Amino acid sequence: MSALVLIAFALWALFMRFLPEIVQFLKIRQFSTTLPGPTIGELIEVSKKGGILNWLQEQRKKHGSTFRIWFGKDLMVFFTNPEDIKHILSNNTLLTKSRNYEIVESWLGKGLLTNSGESWHRRRKLLTPGFHFKILSEFKEPMEENCKILVSQLLAKADGQPFDIYPYITLFALDAICETAMGIKKNAQLQANSEYVQAVQDICRILHKQSFSFWQRFNILFKFSGAGKARDAALKVLHDETNRVIKLRREMLKNSQISTFSDVDKTDDIGSKRRLAFLDMLLISQIEGGDLTDREIREEVDTFMFEGHDTTSSAIAFAIYLLSQHADVQQKAYEEAVELEGREKESMHYLEAVIKETLRIYPSVPFFSRKITEDTQIGNITVPKGASISSLVYLVHRDESNFKDPEKFDPERFLTAEKDLHPYAFVAFSAGPRNCIGQKFAMLELKCSLSYLLRNFEFLPVENFKPNPLAELVMKSGNGIQIRMKPR
C-alpha cells in the first residue's frame, strides 16, 4: 500500500514539475491549428527525398506567406512577407536562437552565432571592433595576396573545358579568413586537399540531415549511430585545427611581447591607433583578465572560421555561375573591375549590384530562426511563448510583389529601383541587433576576389548545367559549380 502511495506521489510530483511545459505545449498546439501548413508525413517524405527549398516554395504557394511546420514536438512558423520580417528583425526581444541551432552546438558551442541572452550581448560587444570598417584596410593586402594565388591556381583550368570551380573558391576563402581575422597563414590553396574543408562539408551534411530526422534528434541514439560517429570524426578534425590556430597565434603574440592592449599601442610605429585582428582581441582580452575561457575562445574561432569562409565561398561561386550565364552582365562587371583596379574598398556600384542580386537568388543563409520567449504579435498573429519563428529569406527574395520576375538574374534592379524596394525585402545579411557581424568583411572579400577573377578570366557557361541549391547550414550547390573559362 505504502509503495502505491509513493508511486502516486512520484507521478503527481512529476506531473506538477512538467505542468507548465504541458500547458505551454497545449497552447502552442491550439495556436498551430489556426495556421496552415504541411503534415509531419509530408515533412518526413521531403527530408528523405531532398529538395527542401523547392518544397518550401510549394508550401508558400499552397498556404500563403505565413505557414507552420511541426519539427517533432517543436512548432516553427515561417514568415516570408517583408513587413513581418521587419517586425521580427527590428524587435529587440526576439534575439534568442531557436532550438534547431542546438544541433550545431556540438561543433560551434556557444559561439556568437548560437549564443543568446547576456552572454551573447557581452561577446557581440567584445567582437564588434574586430570587424570595424577601419580594420578592413589592414585585411585588404592579405586578401589580395590570396586572390593572386587563386588566379595562379586557376590558370591551368582556363582552357575552355568544363570544371567545378567550387573547391578552388572554398580553399581561397579559408585562406582569406585565416590570414586576416586569425592572423595565421594557412596556405590551404597550395595544398592538394584540405582535411578541414572536407570536415566542414561532412559536418554540414550530417547536421542538416540530423535536423530533419525525427530519431536523430535524440542525442543518445544519434551518438552511437554511423552518422553520429562520422560527426565525431569530423569534429575531431575541426577542433584540432582551431586549437592549432589558437596555439600558433598565442605563440606569435608572446614572441612579439604583446600581452596587453596597451602593448599593441606601443608597437605601433606610424602614430595612429593600431587595430587588432579578431583572434588577437580574444587572446589579449583573456590575458588581461577578461572572463573568456580557452573553450570559449575556441567556440568563437570555430564560429568565425566556419561562418567566415563557407558563406563567402557559396556567394562567390554562385556569382561566378550567374556571370558565366550572362555575358552582358559579365562584360559590364569586367569593365568596372578594370577601371577601379586596386580600389575595391571604395564603391564598385555595378559589382555590388551583381553581388546583391546573387545573394538575392542564392542567399548563403536561406533562413534563420528565433525562439519566442514571450507571447509576441507579428503582423496579425500572436505567436505563443515556446514556439519558434523563422525568416525564410530564400522566399522573401522571391516575392513577386518586391522583385518582378524573381527568378531572373538582373543586377540592374539594385541600381535603378533600390530606393523603391521595401527595406526588408533584401535581407541576405539579416538586419537589426543580430545581423551579420562579418557583412563588410564579406563584401570586401567578394569584391576583391570577383574583380581579380574578372580581370584575368572570361567565364563561359556549361551546356545544360544548373546548380542544385541545398539548404544545408549554409546554402550550396549539391552538384558543384560547373563553368568553363578562358584567359583574358
Ligand code: HEM
Ligand atoms: C556572403 C557572406 C555572408 C552572408 C550572406 C552572411 C549572412 C548572415 C546571416 C543571415 C546571419 C544571421 C544568421 C542568424 O540569425 O542565424 C549571419 C550571422 C553571422 N555571421 Fe554572417 N554572413 C556572411 C559572411 C560572414 C562572414 C565573412 C563572417 C565572419 C567573418 C560572418 C560571421 C557571422 C556571425 C559570427 C554571425 C552571428 C552574429 C550574431 O548572432 O551576433 N558572416 N550572417
